[in-house]
Amino acid sequence: MLSLGRISAQDEISIYSNDDQIKLSAVAEIGFLGVLDHKIQFGQNGTYLNYVKEGGQNTLFPVTRLSLELEFKKKNTFVFLYQPLTIKTTALLSEDLIVDNLTYPAGxxxxxxxxxxxxxxxxxxxxxxxxxKYSFGIGGTIQIRNATISFESTDGERFRTNTDIGIVPALKIRGRSNFTDRFYGEIEADGIYAPVSYLNGSTNEIVGAILDASVRAGYKIENHVNTFLNVRYLGGGAVGTSSDDSGPGDGYTRNWLHFITVSTGFVYEF
Structure with a gap:
């Protein structure tokens, strides 16, 4: 259902109305991602693949994040976020890998x-x-995942792919503490754990979860420029059988991931 540094930068453009009621921010972040744990399975008889040990996800990967934020009367904040997340690896199998009834042989x-x-x-x-000194906001999130998960033998003889678009609601919190007039800290989290059928009304018996939680330490260099260090946990997954699957497998999926990202960057206000 998720549908978990290299250096990070965040650019923020702020626009205020004359009465200071509206603030618009554009945010960009870039950093690195490490895989703490990631396992996946397609098909009841499929292999429960450990991506870190068997799939080459034991290195660091670049990650970026873009968002727009609209603050209204200092009490209401709307956020639109886009998170690209692509991991490509190549590995030599130490044992047979079965994906949707297709076997990739060891070696x-x-x-x-x-x-x-x-x-x-x-x-x-x-x-x-x-x-x-302090701020704390609470609200909700709608997340749309756009997933493509593929397995292709390097000789081009075997191929399996799974694609999915899904909508997931979640809870959201964000807090900030201004330690001094220059140093500040922030926490933020989006997350939920629930059956998919309960969340979106589908007939699929799938249980899923997402959690995107971060801690940030920032420093205000001058009125319009901040710098920060950010650590983020990105995790979640799903397990169950989809009735919408058209094959070649039986629709069973088990996918759980635990990622961490580290980033550093800047906030610009104009």
């Missing part, structure tokens, strides 16, 4: 594609709008 090479970008629209209500 053969496989190109793995895990492409799981998502879009996210969020709303938060600020609970401490009159507090100069």
């Amino acid at each position: 053969s090479g496989v190109d793995f594609l895990y492409n799981f970008p998502f879009y996210r629209l969020s709303y938060m209500r600020e609970l401490l709008s009159d507090n100069e």
Whole structure:
């Protein structure tokens, strides 16, 4: 359902109305991603593949994040976020790999594609709008995943791919503490754990979860420029059988991931 550094940069453009009621921000972030744990299975008789040990996900990967934020009257914040997430690896199999009834024999090479970008629209209500030192917002998120997961033998003889578009609602919180007039810290999280049928009304008996949680330390260089260090946990997954699967497998999927990203960057206000 998710549908978990290299250096990161965040650019923010702020536009205020004359009465200071509206603030518009454009945000860009770039960093690196490490895979703590990632396992996947397609088909009831399929291999429960450990991507880190068997699929080449034991290195660091670049990651970027883009978003727009609209703040209204200091109490309402709307966020539109796009998170590209593509991991391509090649590995030599130490044992047979079965994906949707297709066997990739031990000793053969496989190109793995895990492409799981998502879009996210969020709303938060600020609970401490009159507090100069602390802020805390709570609200909800709608996430749209656009997944493509592929397995191709390096000789081109064997191929399996699974694609999926899905909508997942989640809860969202964000907090900030201004330690001094220059140093500040932030926390942010989007997450939920629930049956898919309960979330979107489908008949699929699938249980899934997402959690995107980050901690940030920032420093205000001057009125319009901040710098920061950000650490993020990105995790989740799903397990169950989809009734919409057209084959060649039986529709069973088990996919759980735990990623971490580290980034550093800047905030610009104009």
